[in-house]
Amino acid sequence: MNPVLWIGEQSISIVETLGQFTLVLGRSFTGLFTGVWSRSDFSEQLERIGVSSVLMVAITSGFMGMVMAVQTLDQFVRFGATGYIGGVIALSMVREMSPVLTGLVVSGRVGAAMAAEIGSMKVSEQLDALRTFGLDEVVFVSCPRIMAGIVMLPVLTIFSFIVGIGGGFLYVAAHGVNPFLFKQSMEALMEPYDLLGGLLKALVFGLLITVSACSQGFAAEKGARGVGSATTRAVVWGNMLILVFNYILSTLLFGGIKG
């Protein structure tokens, strides 16, 4: 393929996707206060995003905490800094690993399912049916999902903090590090601001994942293939946005050298 043509097509596709994202975000935001959406659907989405993701979040976070302990323990023992290991693991989990891991898990699991569900609703004319009842289909479908994402991502992230730090603690404790030192270093290095920063990231990721999934679902083309590619795009865009915004938020919240 002609590389100029390819770059052009990709650029148009990116602009289109960002445009759809902005439209869904804008309509949902205004619809949240003025439009009609189902509160019972919101509870259902809370369960879908939250309860059904708990096990995956627990597994990924627990093992990530242990891997971090594996990677840091030897270095810290060599430099005689065993007393800091708990704080470093906890800080890494709270500021970075937990929000990002939880975001990626939810994006892969829930974002994909959301895009597929909305795409199928479009193909089977369920979105048209909503409009014939005088409803704004974007508001009715997106608002409960976006709200549930914003609420549940921070909750899952707190769960991920606990399991991840627990995993790291188990590994270092099994290798002879004093549990009291682990706890003491956590208290010394961590501040409430770190926890708030991590939760703010999770909230933003919840918004990004659900808006991306909804916008891809609404943009799905007719047919099974259209729904399939919308699902793929939802996951790809969800993951990309999480990583890009993680950098931006990390820089804004924790960046620079603090004397």
Add this chain to the structure above:
Amino acid sequence: MSPILTMENVCVSFASRRVLDKVYFDLRAGEISCLLGPSGCGKTTTLKVVAGLLRPEEGVVRLFNRSVTAATPEQELVGIRKEMGVVFQGGALFDSMTVGQNVAFPLLYCRDVRDPLKIDRAVVDMLQHVELGDIRNMYPAELSGGMRKRVAIARALVHKPSLLLFDEPTTGLDPITARHMDQLVLDLCRKFNVAVLVVTHDLVSALGIADRLLLMEKGRIAWRGAKDEWSGSSSPAVREFAEGMVSIGAGEEVSP
């Protein structure tokens, strides 16, 4: 009696292709009109324009004494849409809801009925009208094609709309179920005294239920008349469509 629906020279284009070209007809209360035509002639597009899912590019749609043009704001269409019921080709039932929740949906969102007892009574009553038992707790995925269409009819009628739109009500049904569906549509429309526009390519069905027939060809109304006038019509469009149906029917009979 003034018409409930009037289409006045409605035109719609997709990209540069004109899909509807100066379509005009009207529909009165209690009347059943069938919009016939081959695939791709613009029948479903016409239905979508009436339902407010597509805007007329040119011309006017008058519904319940209100005009819809290309410039009509979305907010104005909301009130109009709540006065009609649409039965989509595949039913378009909400998969995540039970049959009961599907049928109750228009009561909640078009009529703002909040009393659970009242809603429950209306749902059971409507399911009986469409000859379904108490299947309130079943999900659409558990139903047959014919049952899904009946639930869709119940959902479209439960809030007592003034206009009912059907998109290919007999498509995908076996001939016996299709004729049964025709009878059900006819009975319900008489019972609820609702104006009905049926989009179909099933001539047998159209001749069975319609008061008036409209034949579409290449985005235009090629013929219109009472159903008694159909067989005696000398219109080439009518002959071509009827002969096409006969040859398809014959082909179906001889095919293994």
